[in-house]
Structure formats: C-alpha cells, structure tokens
Amino acid sequence: xxxxxxxxxxxxxxxxxxxxxxxxxxxxxxxxxxxxxxxxxxxxxxxxxxxxxxxxxxxxxxxxxxxxxxxxxxxxxxxxxxxxxxxxxxxxxxxxxxxxxxxxx
Numbered sequence: 130x131x132x133x134x135x136x137x138x139x140x141x142x143x144x145x146x147x148x149x150x151x152x153x154x155x156x157x158x159x160x161x162x163x164x165x166x167x168x169x170x171x172x173x174x175x176x177x178x179x180x181x182x183x184x185x186x187x188x189x190x191x192x193x194x195x196x197x198x199x200x201x202x203x204x205x206x207x208x209x210x211x212x213x214x215x216x217x218x219x220x221x222x223x224x225x226x227x228x229x230x231x232x233x234x
Contacts, residue, residue: 135156135159135163135221136152136156136214136215136216136218136220136221137152137153137155137156137218137220138155138216139151139155140158140159140162145216145217145218148219149183149189149190149219150189152218152219152220153190153194153222154193156220156222157193157194157196157197157222160174160197160222160224164226167226169226169228171198172200172202173226173227173228174204174224174225174226175204175205175225175227176204176205176206176224176225177204177205177206177207177222177223177224177225178207178209178222178223178224179194179206179207179208179209179220179222179223180211180221180222180223181208181209181210181219181220182211182212182213182214182218183210184208184210186219186220187208190220194222204224
C-alpha cells in the first residue's frame with residue numbers, strides 16, 4: 130500500500146497553477162505519474178481524500194477528477210473544506226493505492 134498527496138504545481142514551471150481546474154489537473158497528473166513509476170494506473174487507487182479551500186469549487190474540481198477515471202471506477206472519496214493549504218493551493222488530493230501486480234496501459 131502506498132500513500133501520495135499532491136497540490137497543483139505545474140511540473141514544468143514549478144509554480145502553483147492559478148485556477149481550480151488547472152490545479153486539479155496538475156494534481157491528478159502528478160498522482161498519475163507517481164503511480165506509473167510503480168507500474169500502476171489510476172485503477173490501483175482505492176481511496177482519495179480531497180481538501181478544498183472553497184466548496185464552491187467542488188463541481189469544477191469533480192469534473193476534472195472524473196476525467197482521470199475513464200472506466201467509471203471511482204475510489205472511495207472523502208471531501209473536506211479547509212481554511213488553508215500549503216503554498217496557498219486551492220485543492221490537495223491524497224490517494225491510497227494498493228496492488229502487487231503490474232498493470233500496463
């Protein structure tokens with residue numbers, strides 16, 4: 130079992146993305162890259178905890194989040210509104226992934 134958490138830093142510029150959609154996409158891209166290093170895919174995620182500074186961003190964030198699970202398999206999720214996140218991020222996502230077999234895309 131592995132645990133990862135990410136905020137929306139752009140992997141090229143190393144700066145935090147500005148808008149919730151871009152931060153969510155950058156966050157999910159980094160989670161996907163981390164899984165790939167372990168020969169896993171998004172299907173290995175069994176639980177996600179999502180921390181949002183503004184719950185009004187839920188709908189936009191959830192739309193982007195859903196794009197990363199094309200098989201309509203959504204891991205268990207926990208949503209929490211928070212006052213503040215590191216680096217003034219708008220969203221932070223923590224994932225738990227499990228698996229002992231190699232899955233190839």
